[in-house]
Amino acid sequence: MLTRKRQRWAYLYILPFFASFLAFSVYPIFYSFYLSFTEYDPLSLATRWVGAANYIRMFTSRYFWDSVGHTLVIWLFSIIPQLTIAMLLSLILNERWVKGKTALRSIYYFPNLVTPITIGLLFNMLFSYPGGTINNILTALHLFPHPVEFKNAPVLAMLVGGIAICWQYFGYNIIFISAGLNAINQDVYEAAEMDGANAWQRTAHITLPLIRPIMIYVMVTSVIGGLQIFDIPKMLFRDGVANSTRTMVLYMYESAFERWQFGFGAALAYGIFLVIAVFSALSLFVTTRIGSKNAKEGKTA
């Protein structure tokens, strides 16, 4: 009897969270879904039902698919060096002989505290043409005879976007990977050492397989976060050639908040959700598959 009474109170305690969750998360999700089938005038608040027109427009828009492609390329340019650097530094920081680990981790994490707008502006200045810092270095070292116009070369513009995002997030990933490394029981390494395993073998056959769950988490969250990139490309090279730095979310932002096409913007939000869901599932599948394969091979060996 007392327990049942207590349970009722428990519902009351969790009510504030669920009330705000319903009002600020669930309701907007359903409302934006409804909005995606309408044309909406934000000043008169009038809506007009247009059926699937916004979705048809989205799926037939070359510019939407271009933005999907640009997002993926920028994400790839960022995630590959990001995880590589994070993994290498985490492994180094995990070694006993490294001094000042906490300070170094804090320094690496620092770019993550800088706002994306600031990073966008910073990299814009670094890579500006013709007198940006990078161009000055390249020409001073005679690596290039003329300054490089990063903005006007689609691949370079996307590469700069990737570098900026990598710079912001590699320290963030170090935190996760380091946590994964710390969780590995030292007895396993000691046993391997006694069996004569060298450093590379310990890393390849113990460390990497054991931090696989962390890597899957980092990979999936980076897909979800990385495909939503917006602020840095927005500030970096506005109107880059061939709209090369226009990402999916930036395309949605321009449609909804610059041209006030909120119905279309809502449809784009669902399109982006689909793209992210597909790539998240794909990355989960691939990383799990690779892990299982390695595990099987290990067992067989």
Add this chain to the structure above:
Amino acid sequence: MKKWISLLLCVCMTLALTSAMAMGYETDESLAGEFTWWTYFDQAPFLKDEFNKKYPNVTVHLEVFGGEDYQTKIMSTLPSGQGVPDLFDLEEGYVYKFIESPLLENLESLGVRAFTSDYYPWALAMATDKQGNIKGVCDNVSPVAFWYLRDAMAEWLGTSDDAEITAKLSDWDAILELSKDITARSNGEVHLLSNMSDLVKVEGYSLTPFVRDGVFSVEPGWVDLLDTMRSFWDAGVLADLGGWSGEWATAWNDGTLLIRVMPSWDFFTNWDQNSGNVGVAAPFKGSYEGGTYRAVYANSEKKDLCLKFIEFLTTVPYQAENLAVNNQMPANMKVLEAMGPDYSNEKFGGQNILQTYDKVCQSILDIVPDIYTRDCQNLFGKHANQGIKDGLANDQIIKNFQDEVRDKYPELKGL
């Protein structure tokens, strides 16, 4: 007899205006109250302070919001009816989206036409709805001019005289020839113009807008402009510095870029370095860029105070002060009359910039812009720049441009 009456009236008006300016504002303590004003404009506190010199008992709750999201804030606040400011500023880039809304007070019905009868017509047209009602009022206009440094012009064009410089920059052919000459003489170190977008800035409001009454079309003048842009690019005479970039501003302030095509509100001049050395020339086509319009919330209970505020910002003494302090070109043509032909601005080497800007303003054609006008111009400039650099033919450039317009505005016909 008529002549004498006209002359007498002119003398009286000039005397009245001159005395008004000389005396500052006549304080009116009888008007009291408070209202809220939202803006994105960093010079708004100046207007507020000037207003309070005349009306010390009116409290203006001014809130300045920076960034691009200001328009989103206004857009979402207005229909909610909650916490809506009595008065708010709208920028030229997006004022057209708001103008037809009944949430903006019809200032025409409040008698604003009487205060603005001496405004440049195109400046009012920007904030006039389809029924011809004024919905917003500005205190300055933004005519586009050729900005130059006098010493740099003396070195490379052989003159620092404003009239002579204007004469030398009489059309694109003349400018191209000068560009070739300067680039050759300086071994490519000095350039007359920066980039191809400068040409669009000058021509933008002299060509039929791409969209009229919801129908898209490209008049031959735009294609001719492509050819002109290409001739500049092919000649290799452009500095090719991104407009409004740090390098662009530095090059001009250092005298290696001779002309910037900029509106009167320019904030890229290093006045510490170049005060007294700056000059402006009226381009051969009239154009403008930017503008801040003050609108009143239709359900505001402080409309009378807002109206007084709007009346104040249209007056000659205030706009003259705004010119003197902020270099803002007055929207009221009476300021020009009041200041007279002897007006000179020390920052501009004693030049009568009012006359120069007035020449530009008078030559701006009566084109009433809409939500598509500026955006289509910008898109055209973007595709023209890139297409010419990539060696595309005009047809392909126009096609690329049309494709993007169609993607952005599928409701347009003619695409």
